[in-house]
Amino acid sequence: MDLDVVLLSRLQFALVVTFHIIFPSFTIGIAAWLATIEGMRLATGNPIYRRVFDLWLKIFAVSFGMGVVTGIVMAFQFGTNWSAMAEKMGPIQGPLLAYESFTAFILEATFLGVMLIGRDRVPPLFYWFACCMVALGTMASSFWILCNNSWMQVPLGHQFVDGKLIPADWWAITTGPIVRLRWPHMLLGAFLTTGMSVIATGAWYRLRDVHRAESRVMLHWGLAMVAVLIPIQLFIGHLTGIYVHNYQPAKFAAIEARWKTQQPASEVFLAIPDPAAQRNLLPLEVPYLGSFIASGTWDSRQVGLESFPEQDRPPVIIPFFAFRIMVGMGVIMLAISWFGLFLWWRRSLEVTRWFLWIAFLAFPSGFVAVISGWYTAEVGRQPWIVYGLMRTKDAINPSLTADVALFSLVCYAVVYVTVFSFGAYYIYKLLHEGPSDEAGRPSGATPSRPMAFGTSAGGRRPAE
Amino acid sequence: MDPNTLALLWAGIIAFSILIYVVLDGYDLGVGILFGTTRDANYRDHMIAAIAPFWDGNETWLIVVGASLFGAFPIVYAVFLSAFYLPVLLLLFGLIFRGVAFEYRHRSEHNRWLWDWGFFLGSLVVAFVQGAAIGAMIRGIPVENGQYSGGPFLWVAPFPIFCGIGLVLGYSLLGASWLVLKSDDDVRAWAYRRIPWLVIGVVVILIIALATALDIRTRIEQNFVGHIWTFIFPVIGALALVGVLVGARKQRDGWPFLMSALFFLMAFLTLAEMFWPYMIPYSITVTNAAAPAQSLEFMFYAGVVVLPVIIIYSAVVYWVFRGKLHRTYS
Numbered sequence: 001m002d003l004d005v006v007l008l009s010r011l012q013f014a015l016v017v018t019f020h021i022i023f024p025s026f027t028i029g030i031a032a033w034l035a036t037i038e039g040m041r042l043a044t045g046n047p048i049y050r051r052v053f054d055l056w057l058k059i060f061a062v063s064f065g066m067g068v069v070t071g072i073v074m075a076f077q078f079g080t081n082w083s084a085m086a087e088k089m090g091p092i093q094g095p096l097l098a099y100e101s102f103t104a105f106i107l108e109a110t111f112l113g114v115m116l117i118g119r120d121r122v123p124p125l126f127y128w129f130a131c132c133m134v135a136l137g138t139m140a141s142s143f144w145i146l147c148n149n150s151w152m153q154v155p156l157g158h159q160f161v162d163g164k165l166i167p168a169d170w171w172a173i174t175t176g177p178i179v180r181l182r183w184p185h186m187l188l189g190a191f192l193t194t195g196m197s198v199i200a201t202g203a204w205y206r207l208r209d210v211h212r213a214e215s216r217v218m219l220h221w222g223l224a225m226v227a228v229l230i231p232i233q234l235f236i237g238h239l240t241g242i243y244v245h246n247y248q249p250a251k252f253a254a255i256e257a258r259w260k261t262q263q264p265a266s267e268v269f270l271a272i273p274d275p276a277a278q279r280n281l282l283p284l285e286v287p288y289l290g291s292f293i294a295s296g297t298w299d300s301r302q303v304g305l306e307s308f309p310e311q312d313r314p315p316v317i318i319p320f321f322a323f324r325i326m327v328g329m330g331v332i333m334l335a336i337s338w339f340g341l342f343l344w345w346r347r348s349l350e351v352t353r354w355f356l357w358i359a360f361l362a363f364p365s366g367f368v369a370v371i372s373g374w375y376t377a378e379v380g381r382q383p384w385i386v387y388g389l390m391r392t393k394d395a396i397n398p399s400l401t402a403d404v405a406l407f408s409l410v411c412y413a414v415v416y417v418t419v420f421s422f423g424a425y426y427i428y429k430l431l432h433e434g435p436s437d438e439a440g441r442p443s444g445a446t447p448s449r450p451m452a453f454g455t456s457a458g459g460r461r462p463a464e
Numbered sequence: 465m466d467p468n469t470l471a472l473l474w475a476g477i478i479a480f481s482i483l484i485y486v487v488l489d490g491y492d493l494g495v496g497i498l499f500g501t502t503r504d505a506n507y508r509d510h511m512i513a514a515i516a517p518f519w520d521g522n523e524t525w526l527i528v529v530g531a532s533l534f535g536a537f538p539i540v541y542a543v544f545l546s547a548f549y550l551p552v553l554l555l556l557f558g559l560i561f562r563g564v565a566f567e568y569r570h571r572s573e574h575n576r577w578l579w580d581w582g583f584f585l586g587s588l589v590v591a592f593v594q595g596a597a598i599g600a601m602i603r604g605i606p607v608e609n610g611q612y613s614g615g616p617f618l619w620v621a622p623f624p625i626f627c628g629i630g631l632v633l634g635y636s637l638l639g640a641s642w643l644v645l646k647s648d649d650d651v652r653a654w655a656y657r658r659i660p661w662l663v664i665g666v667v668v669i670l671i672i673a674l675a676t677a678l679d680i681r682t683r684i685e686q687n688f689v690g691h692i693w694t695f696i697f698p699v700i701g702a703l704a705l706v707g708v709l710v711g712a713r714k715q716r717d718g719w720p721f722l723m724s725a726l727f728f729l730m731a732f733l734t735l736a737e738m739f740w741p742y743m744i745p746y747s748i749t750v751t752n753a754a755a756p757a758q759s760l761e762f763m764f765y766a767g768v769v770v771l772p773v774i775i776i777y778s779a780v781v782y783w784v785f786r787g788k789l790h791r792t793y794s
Binding site for chain 2: 065069072073075076078079080081083084086087089090091092093094095097098099100101102103105106110164166167168170397398399400401404408411415419422
């Protein structure tokens, strides 16, 4: 069998990043959610907030541990599989990722410990401050990752001296127009992911008729949060689309499955793109709308994939469908949160069981949106690894052979499925058990062992 | 600041972090290896308790090394990780299983044996591949046009394999010394009994490794002829091993750990002296591996602000959990 080492490495990266992104998109949101309800508890003194807080703190601890473990693997991939990129693009990507690690460790080293075990040892206001710092820390961490990825999407602020890449303007790299949009887009994605999970958990408890007060807090806060954030996210998402249109026209054409240049352009809602024949089967399209979405006028000219040399064209199928799945999830979130608010206003939220079922079953919507959004961005950037500067096939470790790459891919798949299954099962168990009645300090955790905090029912620990 | 000074600063930070990592994660990996050599459940619980508050923080230093290397010396990061593709894979799996085992062994009654094996094998594999990678580095890493140009099994040769076994024993020595430091009664006595054997094992493996290293002996000899004073490091290292034995005989609980840490410091300095000025032996030097001045300047604040915080925090954790474990812990 003749397997391509570039393809195998891409599959491996896709595998590890897909597993990884689940956890940070969850923890960024949970950290902010914890800071919010701890603030509410301080303001109102209501003990229900404390019980909700304690439950989500356990989920946070487990997810954070999984995020760290799977995240370390990501950074190593740059060296093991994409070493030509690490070497040539390292002067810009290296410092960004170094800052990410250092920021994350400042967070872990100082405030995470206070948050996990320091409740009884610090004043309440300081405890809340630590929660806010942890939330800020997770956001800072994502900021550096988005700086790096945005630079790969649209390189800015660099120059070449004697053929070597030199960072010329760190302000452009860290605060350029692309990262200014994509970082908030990712943050909102994380908040919405958590929001939908909180709603689903509340709905689940309500359907099982357990933890009534806590489920009400989760439903109300989750619905309100998602209802407010989703329109903002749709708007920022639209702006992100505009940057793609302006800076990465080939990706834009692939997302729209626009094979031929059109004026005025139509908008394909759904179709089965046929790359071989360069056309769409069974298209569901609206004339003129494509021009309007892309530029705000009804008759603008929109370039099709035919305008790009064949070796510069991205694949169409994955960006096309992944984008539509992402937008579809956004619409689902909009519908659930706004209709949920309507039911709340009518005072029938907690008795409308069919709605609670839908809200419960929609728990993965945020995760699906985040993953498909990343697929759109990353696959749409192909065949470039750093857009316009370096092709993916030139970034590969030149000493890597297909059999070794296949071996590592299979190993990663096995190990990740194993570790992930246990983590997911454990989070499920914590959620199923729900908030405990006594709001005491759970035992067994230390600052350097966040996962130990997840121990729910007095697991046997030697240190006690 | 002068770009060369900055490059040296980062090389210094990385060297310091590697040394801290080797000594700190060394002892907890060593305890993990010793864990697999006893079946006594009380001993095992005690061993876990002796490293529980520290191991995660110890591993932080590996991340500091990796992140600093990518930022300050991207070419070294690229060559090193691609040369050691399979060892890095094993290292990551070892660390993952070890970390997960830590948390899960207390949760499962039926599957505890599985996590215990994961903990032991994970520790063993991590120690072994690190030693094998050092052995392969001593032999030299082939590089062409700034990229690794060898095969996937550079580390599979007699010398690197013996270095791997040597590091397994060396980390076990650190682990046994740590257990002596942190425990009373039977676990302490158990660890004391193993120290002399581990010292003998380390010495024997070092001698065998050097005997198999025919192809690199000239380079090693040249190195010592060139800088006669570097004999000092190996000599102090040998004295440190004697110090471990004396400390074990006199039952001074602090000695074995201090002396084995000194031994590792000397081994580290010997290697550093041997590799200098190369970062990838023997083709890429510190100066020609350094990232552009603009990158190093940007990174400067990460080094001078964040690193001290990590050091202070680690010190606080060690202070809070100082002294021996109480009997009730086991």
